[in-house]
Amino acid sequence: MVNGINLLLQFLDSFAFIVLAAIGLAIIFGMMDVINLAHGEFIMIGAYGTTMTYNAGAPLPVAIAAGVAVTTVAGLVLERTIIHRLYDRPLDSMVATWALGLALTQAARILFGNSLNSIGIPLGAISYGQFSYSLYRVLLAGVAIAVLVAAYLVFTRTEFGVRARATIQDPETAAAMGVETGRMYTITFAIGSALAGLAGALYAPTMSVVPGMGSSFLVEAFVAVVTGGTSVLLGTTLAGGVLGSVDALLSNLYGTFVGQIGLLIVAVAILRFLPTGLSGVVETVRERRERDAA
């Protein structure tokens, strides 16, 4: 029983981490086929913004908002100056964002030193039996679900969402129908950056805030995007669920490293046997059911 709760909490933790680490990357990739290899550095910017605002005396929620805001602005600036030149060159955009990431990591080290004073995990812990678990980490799972729901609503229920999805499906027709596709890309990139910043801001209290911290999000984020498939939100949710279970189980039994190895193996297996990704499988099943019903 108690072990079951342990496992459930571990699952929620892995799920939240995977979803929050991946969602920004996934939205940018799903929308414009750009893999933002500076994703980890965007997360780092979010964490730095949050930690520095907090250390300046602001309460944590304000600091988190500040971290997200800083990352959004950084994302907008970089999109306008660099990334929008590379939309039709997927591998080059990878190399360019990678270069950006390198420069940003080292720049952070030069500007702010090797680490910042950390915030410390807020909200205390919940205890059950002889165990206790950080309440903040449980809360993060709630935030991850809230982010997914919010993104779903934005992409399905708003004018922007309709235009954005039209741009994904067929940029030329969308442009012919009066959608400013360039602007759609800029806004999407800003949303992706904001979500990366959010991941950094939320996890800043739980880890040491150092220039290279972004790389600790990369394995989970990339594996989730690779396995998720073409449908961004569904894919990220499923990847969070499947990979979260694998990670929680293996990490619980054998430690973090085996968890990561497990993620990698599951990712390669999914790519090998389900080339359309997790969301592709669900969509095939749904289409088949609709066809059978008709």
Place this chain on the structure above:
Amino acid sequence: MSATSGVFRVVDRIRARLEGPNTIGNSRGFWLGFALVLAGAFAYPTFVSAYQAGNTALFLLYGLLALSLSVVWGYAGILSFGQVVFFGFAGYTFGIVSINLGSTLGVTLAIPVAVLIATVVAFLLGYFMFYGDVSGVFVAIITLVVTLVLQTFMAQTAGDAWTVGSVALGGFNGMPGIPNLAVGTEATSVTFRGGVFYWLVLSALVVSYLGLRVLVNGRFGYAMVGIREDEDRVEMLGYDIRRVKLAVFTLGGTMAGFSGVLYAAWGNYIDPSVYSLTFATMPVVWVTVGGRTSMLGAVLATVSIEWFRQQLSITGSEYAMVIVGLLLLGVVLLVPEGFVPFVHRKVTEFRSDPTEGIPDAPESPGEGAAE
């Protein structure tokens, strides 16, 4: 008289194999310059200290790593962030085997074993990717994730549990005491250090360069370049593109592996930093800056960039990676084909009649390499 014409005929035949549309430098002038530079490079250790020669050998062995990415990415269009994986695997294997066996013969044996391990790892990774129809950005992501996971793995191998035979993997502390490269038995052997090690690395680099030139200008090379330009079309022509990709990727693994052996023997040491993001980036930087479609460019860029990085770190500057990052960014945005193909194109345009140059322009090698 007939002897000299015979020599010329042999030279022409060799040149015919080395030259073709897939390489830059197909003229007599190029080979003359190549021979001169090569002679200078071979004479170099006699003018400088053994330390300096050893130091330059490091740049040259990195050049071999750069060549491995040049052929995989520049010619076959497969962006791999994982060349350091094979490099590291071979380096660690060389250390484990050579220290365990502990004799000159053991060191000799460790070389092929290490290269073989790297080759097998590349083959397995490539098999799962290419036969799983993984392509484009996904290959780049998977190779990157493998690098990241290996770094995590090697970093946590500090404990006693992680020993192979008498050798501890050592975690962050790395694996010291790796012997110099040597070939032979106890009775007769050659140990490579200082200037001799430099000559070995330089020879390996030159042989690889010339060998790859033959490869990319042959039928297999045409298939590779075809896949880079248009996979579907090459498949329609009856090529098994998965097999070609796997073959190139495995070859890249072998070369990166040999480079890794040289690296471990060079410093008598290896640690998990070979799997770090920074080091994983460097082959991509070298090849992008030098020019993906130019193997010579990759090597030249490697030597220049690594020399520059070393100068900066000697003077205690922290700006090396900022500058390298900005350089990479600048090249991708402004000179996407890389420096050597760019200079080559400009020189060719300048030399030839401008009205003749224009129709040729779309065929310049950099254009198609953008993907």
